[in-house]
Amino acid sequence: MSHPRGPLAQLRRGHEELVLELLRKHGPLSRGELGKLCQLSRTTLYDILAGLVSTGAVVTATQQDAPRGRGRPAETLTLNPDAGQAIGIDFARRAVHVAAVNLAHEVVGSASAPHPADLSWEERVDLADRLVGSLTDGGLRLGALSAIGVGVVGPVGWPEPEDDPAGLGPDEPAHPVQVLLSSRFGVPVLMDNNTRLAALGEAIWGAAAGGLDVLYLRLSHGVGGGLVVGGSLHRGAYGLSGEFGHITVDPDGAPCDCGGTGCLETVASIRAVLDAYRAAGGRAGDVPELAKATRAGDETALTLLEGVGATVGGVLAAVCNAIGPSVIVVGGELAETGAALIEPIERALRAQVMPVSRHRLSLRRATLGEAAGALGGIALVLHESPLLSRYPAGPDLASGLIDETERATRPTRQERQS
Known part of the structure; x- marks a missing residue:
């Protein structure tokens, strides 16, 4: 899930998130009911809904889901739980923990497996891949929520906006796990410190x-x-x-x-x-x-x-x-x-x-036990919790990773400052 950059794109994403949140909270709703709740203009709302329907994030409610009433019922819309999944992975020192949610923010499941401390990143990613497959019966659907949130041990940083006005990102190469996961799944990968993500998980779903x-x-x-x-x-x-x-x-x-x-x-x-x-x-x-x-x-x-x-x-x-x-x-x-x-x-x-x-x-x-960091990774991907309202979205790697030619031609931070 690449994060929109321009103000109009950010505004549209905000409208999409508003509509999705209303459907999560209230269940199936008609366009008229959505209009009253979201306070968007009819033209804007219908445009947003058309986009969500085209991506499969929103579908027409089935007959048993639709509210009953007199006469011909108005068409109602609902979240499509099969539209896609968000994946969270916590690469701890000696174990890998994974969790998955669907578009409706329903937890599909979580799984963990220990490993030796010296296991290579390639082998850790292989292990994570197998664990994710165990949650989804091998049928991982990366659609409307196509993204992975990852926690790793140690500091994880990137330039603050004021230090990087051109938006060129850090000079340092991407973390190996970002490259491996993005190549494996073909989706953006957001990364942060795994204990900070565990704190986020406990503050949203857990003890706090x-x-x-x-x-x-x-x-x-x-x-x-x-x-x-x-x-x-x-x-x-x-x-x-x-x-x-x-x-x-x-x-x-x-x-x-x-x-x-x-x-x-x-x-x-x-x-x-x-x-x-x-x-x-x-x-x-x-x-x-x-x-x-x-x-x-x-x-x-x-x-x-x-x-x-x-x-x-x-x-x-x-x-x-x-x-x-x-x-x-x-x-x-x-x-x-x-x-x-x-x-x-x-x-x-x-x-x-x-x-x-x-x-x-x-x-x-x-x-939350071992799943805390992985669930925090999912929250980082969704970026919808109020806890993240002032938290930077961070670097992401879409399926088209920065290739070495482009990286070699970019000015270094020292060159940009000179």
């Missing part, structure tokens, strides 16, 4: 649904998160928002992959927690085994998670005092250890968040 100020933290193989501020997902300059895992918690601690020392990720990632547990004499090979040990009352596990929770809670309290969220959502595999981790986080928040706001703060477990 309806929240205007939300802090999301994911404790997984990496530690990161996202912020919803004033009802909008916060991206930050250069796409660097939500890197909570790289807040220093121990200046004399272990080196971090980011180049720093003693980051939260060196204490609260899966590897760090399991390594610390085994070093203390525990015998857990993975998080489910660690969770089982806590439920059995293993003092070593409980003591370790008490310290990890206190450290996590301290970081969250500092961020809370800076931005003032009403909801904190904690997700990721480590959250599956339950109360052993969540309760010390909550105690640290009560102790360190300013008294004036601590009683207003709600700490919640994430509810």
Whole structure:
């Protein structure tokens, strides 16, 4: 789904989204009913409907869908759930998660599969392709919603409009997964940080649904998160928002992959927690085994998670005092250890968040599980949530990717500035 650029194209897309949203909300409607609800002129509405019908996004309602009344019923229009699907893919460090929705925003399904950390991008895309096929019985229909939203580990950025007035985009090559997916499916690919997309998913469909100020933290193989501020997902300059895992918690601690020392990720990632547990004499090979040990009352596990929770809670309290969220959502595999981790986080928040706001703060477990990032990718594609109203649409790659000849002839950013 390429995003319209000109003002008239953007206006038309806005009208299309308005009509589609009314049909999602109210079900089958006549043209007259749509006209009353959308307040568009008859000429504009009929032109918009003609376009949506021609693309297959909207169809005439079947007899059983049509409202009953006296006389010959007016023709009613409805969303075509078979018109196409939007796909979200979360490429986590050691797993691929996918989700799909149809035009009516009904979730077709979600699926996940683990993989080795060193799996190539080609193999990861192959795995994602198989998972998508499992959701759609091999019959993926890329029509009116033909686009893919992708989450990847690490910062994802592109030039801000004021830094790129010509709209030429970044000088750096596209991410390998964008090239591979666009070539495989022949559709645009939108990409963002996967934990930020998980925050978006939880804020739309999950534990923080309806929240205007939300802090999301994911404790997984990496530690990161996202912020919803004033009802909008916060991206930050250069796409660097939500890197909570790289807040220093121990200046004399272990080196971090980011180049720093003693980051939260060196204490609260899966590897760090399991390594610390085994070093203390525990015998857990993975998080489910660690969770089982806590439920059995293993003092070593409980003591370790008490310290990890206190450290996590301290970081969250500092961020809370800076931005003032009403909801904190904690997700990721480590959250599956339950109360052993969540309760010390909550105690640290009560102790360190300013008294004036601590009683207003709600700490919640994430509810979307492994599908959160993939669902956030779908939201990024649809770009219809109010949470994205001030969020840049980002770069996309249509089926006609920029070829190397064109890339070679483009001026570099340095040349453009000279």
